[in-house]
Amino acid sequence: MYTFSSKLKTFSFVLMIVGILGIGYGFLTAPKTIQDVETILKAEESHEGHEAAAVNHEAKAEAQEAVANHEEVAKTVVDSTSHDTIAKAIAPVVAAKPEVATEKVVDPAKEHEEHAAHVLSQLQNKPWAALYVACIFFMLITMGALAFYAIQQVAQAGWSPVLFRVMQGITSYLLPGSIIFFIILLASGFHMNHLFIWMDEKVRATDEIIKGKAGYLNFPFWIIRATLFLTVWNLYRFFSRKNCLAQDESNDNSYYKKNFKMSAAFLVFFIVSESIMSWDWIMSVDPHWFSTLFGWYVFASFFVSGITAIQMVTLYLKSKGYLENVNSSHIHDLSKFMFGISVFWTYLWFSQFMLIWYANIPEEVTYFVMRIEHYNITFFGAVAMNFVFPILLLINTDFKRIAWIIVMAGIVILFGHYIDFFNMIMPATVGDRWFIGIPEISSLAFFLGLFIYVVFSALTKAPLVPKRNPFIEESKHFHY
């Protein structure tokens, strides 16, 4: 039996408390009114130090808005590009010019007001988005571990049964994680934030594209889907754990067979719900944009994070002497999965990016234009952390067994996939107002603390080696 070390417990509490304080700070310092934003914008202008900057700034803001804004992104881009070409093609013909000009004429005062309102909404979203990214990230890590666990059972893997209790420990975070996540979803639905622009009544009334998607993107249907998915995932987790413990005390393999069938059914449900989940909770923050392989891409991201989490917890428990049956071959296998799925993630990341970049259709490409312009460091940094670093480090067979190298790679992979989720959510919610500051780090710290606390508490509740699993002997003597 594992006993929760008091140091780790204290550490998790410290993380949670610091996290809560930081989250609170983030919410308190977010601007409340348009006046707050005006002062912020004034301060930024004077910071730039140009007298003429006001005009400049306005123009820049307009350009940014055109890219960042949810509203009529595609339209603006199409319009402006076609106008440009028209203007170039018939440059000597003056008649074309007034038409372009009339469309560009906007009342500067009104525009400034709109800009301030836009910035206010972004800044108010910032603490919410920070919370949302950290929350969905940790919840999906447990889903990655749960999917891996189900696959191991269905595949009748001979190496992994000694790690089943570790995986169950990690997936125990699914329940608290999904409850908090569900509360945040409800908060969005009840307009406490505007993470999901399609929930905004004013936008729904005027935006033709969102109107057209209202049959799918409406709050009741959306929250019912979320409830269904979270419930089924939690039920599978609960019963699979229960059967696994019952199998220990049983005289035959009936519980094992039950788990086998249940895992197979779960995997079918999971892959459908996972796709829909990724549209609902991640893609719908950009309701004007769509991508067909998005679900797979999100899956690869949290699947590799889940495997990495299993590896990290295993290494920790092993270093404390709790997993005597786990040998370097088990570690090696997990490292191979970390390596392989990292490459798989990159494959999907690149496929999504390259197809859209190559075809360059305005209604799709704004997604990446926004990210490359305003999120350059995190957008390409994620590729470096999730691909270049692990591929160079974990390609070596010997390195796949060395604990400190795996831990280093694991930390970079986990952080890289946090950044990946950050890249998916932030551009649509806070736009160019992003920063990895106190709200973001505190949210991460809070959920990390909660994750550590829940996972290691769960690990104390059952022996770390399943007793009567049909493959447990093979697994104990697994050697690669």
Add this chain to the structure above:
Amino acid sequence: MSSNKVIHAIYNDDDVLMDAVHKTRAAHHHIEEVFTPFPVHGLDKAMGIAPTRLAICAFIYGCIGLSVATTMMNYIMIQDWPQDIGGKPSFSYIQNMPAFVPVMFEMTVFFAAHLMVITFYMRSKLWPFKKAENPDLRTTDDHFLMEVAVKGDEAELVKFFEGTGAVEVKVIDKH
């Protein structure tokens, strides 16, 4: 004592063979070669053979392939004739890089795979029309053969190998 005499100890089970290899190594007899009809897991470790460096070769070949692809496309598409093809930006390599990645990837794999296979053939001296080096035809079917150089007392050696479970022990004069 003749230096070109070898013992051929023949076994009909891989477990017995592994056991015999361990015993032979413990008795400090030099194993020249072991012939088996199929890969015996752990045999190389038991014989004390150094690990292969083919993977390292493959990594280097992959890097070469990547360099070839990059240099080639940078020269052709960016330096030599940077024309506008469907609006793709050919001002610098990085600007049009996504379009080059499929080629870069395939060339890396192509070089790594093929050059590694050729390295394998060269290092293990395999080629068409090569004369097969088979000491006993049965080793390709169901027998295992361990070849050990004869040093010291021949009769004692034969006795030793008979004791390791060999179904047949022969002393061969090698040319």
